[in-house]
Amino acid sequence: MTPLQDAELTRLTLGFVPLLDAALPIIAREGGFFAAEGLEVTLSRENAWSTLRDKVAAGLLDGAQMLAPLPLAMSLGLGRAPCDTLAPITLSRNGNTITLSRTLAERCGADYRDAPADSARALGAWLTDHPERRPRLGMVYPFSCQHYQLRQWLALGGIDPDRDVELAVLPPPRMVEAMQAGEIDGFCVGEPWGSLAQHRGGGRIVATGAQLWPDHPEKVLGVTASWAERHPATLAALIRGLTGAADWLGASPEHARQARDWLALPPYLDRAVSHLETLAPDTGPARQRLGGDLRPSPAAMAAMAAHLDQALRARGGRLAPARLSACYSPVHFDAATHQERA
Structure with a gap:
């Protein structure tokens, strides 16, 4: 294992859209998992994916909870000017x-x-x-x-x-x-x-x-490739904070109920979760999973990538396997989770 490096940034802002699969960033902030990594994280509620996308691309957000296809769509210039974007950790499946x-x-x-x-x-x-x-x-x-x-x-x-x-x-x-x-x-x-x-x-x-699409990745953390290159230690700290939040969430039913209470706070989902008692994983019709295997994988994105490839072919292009692999590479996740404190 390699030793931890000091984060290049200690204060940063992540975007989210009010959905249950914003849970891990919210838990990491409210439960102190980001703070344990030396990060002071502000969570910015964005109501539309297009707004969140543009703010990440413009550098107004350091990163964000994103739809699983969004980092690749941004990289390919689908919906906006191209902006190389990475998905270094999976935040949820199903839902x-x-x-x-x-x-x-x-x-x-x-x-x-x-x-x-x-x-x-x-x-x-x-x-x-x-x-x-x-x-x-x-x-x-x-x-x-x-x-x-x-x-x-x-x-x-x-x-x-x-x-x-x-x-x-x-x-x-x-x-x-x-x-x-x-x-x-x-x-x-x-x-x-x-x-x-x-x-x-x-x-x-x-x-x-x-x-x-059983067990398909649904949300990911998205950061631009240039941000990741400039702030590798900060990204590693973010990944560890999120994995810590996921481990905590899955540790007991009491934690799942506490997580629901955090999401019910006005800055997050407020009354939209009033009908839920818990964030216990894999329950209800949606079978949502907010923990488990967070390691990104290009192979897990095959169904989604086929649709993006179809969109590119309609414009006379095609999706290069190397682009898919770079976007959902586990290299940052593996580096972060194999570090140890000095």
Whole structure:
């Protein structure tokens, strides 16, 4: 093991979007795991992924919780000017729900306890009988697992995502409100928004990302490659703080309940988690995992990378395996977790 080096930065700001899989940065801050690494971390709540993306690229944030495809999309220049970005640690797996308004779900008879293909076919059959209806479905960002999982689920039911429904981009915190107001008929988003819609009686979960892409990485820590190059010891300290938070979270049910209480603080998710009692892993329809194997892996990103490659091919390009490997390389994670205190 190599000795720890002093962090180049001791004060830094990380962005997050209010979702359950912002848990590890929040736990690391509130539980003192960042402080134990000599870091004073401010967490900046951003309601839209595009805003968070641009702030990281511009250096206004040192890093952020990100959608798993986002670092690669940024590196490839999909959605904005290219900015080489890395994902040195995985923050969560699973956690997405496809939720329809209660009215639409009851009319078509879709339910997540069915296989995803069955619930999708139920919607497809209803749409065939009601061709005048073109449901509007929300997703959080064009280059996201939520978008790709929603399209895959629709296709299982013979529904053309580009013809039979309208897909709209909305920030995660707007989903439940928009569905209650009749602006959308359903959505695919990370927790707690799907279970909150169901808890309030306005929606029904009909499929999950865990059913479609079991155990797929959902959120990662994202930093620009230039930031990582300038601050390797700071990045290592961040990784150790996050792994410490994950170990603590999984150590006892009491810790999972305490983590829920931290997320319920007003700067974080506030009342959006009031219906939850705990952050115990792998529970509920979403089967969300906020700990476990945090080591990034290019191979684990295969399903997501195929969609980004398709987007590139539509522009006359293609995804180089070396770019995928560089973006999700475990080299920073391994270096950080194999250091010891002098």
